[in-house]
Amino acid sequence: MSDFPFAAIGFDLDGTLLDTFRDLGAAVNHALELGGFDPVPVDSSKDLIGGGAKIMLARAVDQQGGMPEDEFRALYKQMLAYYAEHNADHTRPYPGVEPMLDELAEMGVTMAVVTNKFEEFATQVLTKLGLADRFVAIIGGNSLGKGDDGRYLAKPAPEPVLHAQEVCGSTRFAFVGDSSYDVKAARGAGVPIVVAGYGYCDGDPAGLGGDVVIDSVAGLIPALRAL
Numbered sequence: 001m002s003d004f005p006f007a008a009i010g011f012d013l014d015g016t017l018l019d020t021f022r023d024l025g026a027a028v029n030h031a032l033e034l035g036g037f038d039p040v041p042v043d044s045s046k047d048l049i050g051g052g053a054k055i056m057l058a059r060a061v062d063q064q065g066g067m068p069e070d071e072f073r074a075l076y077k078q079m080l081a082y083y084a085e086h087n088a089d090h091t092r093p094y095p096g097v098e099p100m101l102d103e104l105a106e107m108g109v110t111m112a113v114v115t116n117k118f119e120e121f122a123t124q125v126l127t128k129l130g131l132a133d134r135f136v137a138i139i140g141g142n143s144l145g146k147g148d149d150g151r152y153l154a155k156p157a158p159e160p161v162l163h164a165q166e167v168c169g170s171t172r173f174a175f176v177g178d179s180s181y182d183v184k185a186a187r188g189a190g191v192p193i194v195v196a197g198y199g200y201c202d203g204d205p206a207g208l209g210g211d212v213v214i215d216s217v218a219g220l221i222p223a224l225r226a227l
């Protein structure tokens with residue numbers, strides 16, 4: 001019997017387990033180019049990640065004056081089509097992710113992914129990287145459908161985190177994520193939240209309101225033990 005304090009862990013994907021910005025940035029730039037906009041410098045695309053692909057493109061388009069809704073929708077479709085073909089060209093797990101997942105698995109910890117990426121993309125990327133089998137569930141931004149307001153039940157809403165906890169079957173559950181969306185979702189679900197300060201944090205990692213900030217993947221298990 002392991003003395004580890006958690007029986008289940010939920011993970012955000014982009015900026016927490018996987019370094020995805022190059023492929024996401026390329027998809028945004030593909031769409032921007034088709035729409036006649038300037039590309040975003042690839043490094044700055046990190047600042048657009050967190051709310052899912054649609055918000056990412058909307059932020060980039062708005063920075064250049066915006067565009068009518070129907071044209072935006074067409075461009076967004078083009079971005080998704082591009083990303084479907086190129087979602088793991090440059091995407092890789094952060095250093096230390098695989099040993100960390102191994103160690104948790106050896107302790108009998110159940111793991112799930114809760115991302116604002118569409119479920120099919122998250123599953124594809126994790127499958128291509130040989131990591132999909134590690135998780136009992138891969139919950140995407142569209143997995144729970146839309147709420148009464150017509151929006152997807154995605155982070156910062158707590159439902160996907162609560163759903164992950166339910167699938168994992170344990171109340172000894174903690175969440176790990178890199179953005180304010182993750183912190184809000186975890187807080188709403190009433191679960192502890194570790195902030196991956198090495199990811200695409202939308203603000204000072206220490207100011208996001210998590211329980212603890214880690215600056216590398218290697219810091220996660222010790223941080224969880226100390227919670």
Ligand SMILES: O=C(O)COP(=O)(O)O
Pocket residue numbers: 012013014015048049050051052053056114115116117155
């Ligand atoms: O694709 C995004 O913008 C966010 O994805 P994440 O929830 O895995 O960070």
Ligand SMILES: [Mg+2]
Pocket residue numbers: 012013014015016050177178179199200
């Ligand atoms: Mg993230």
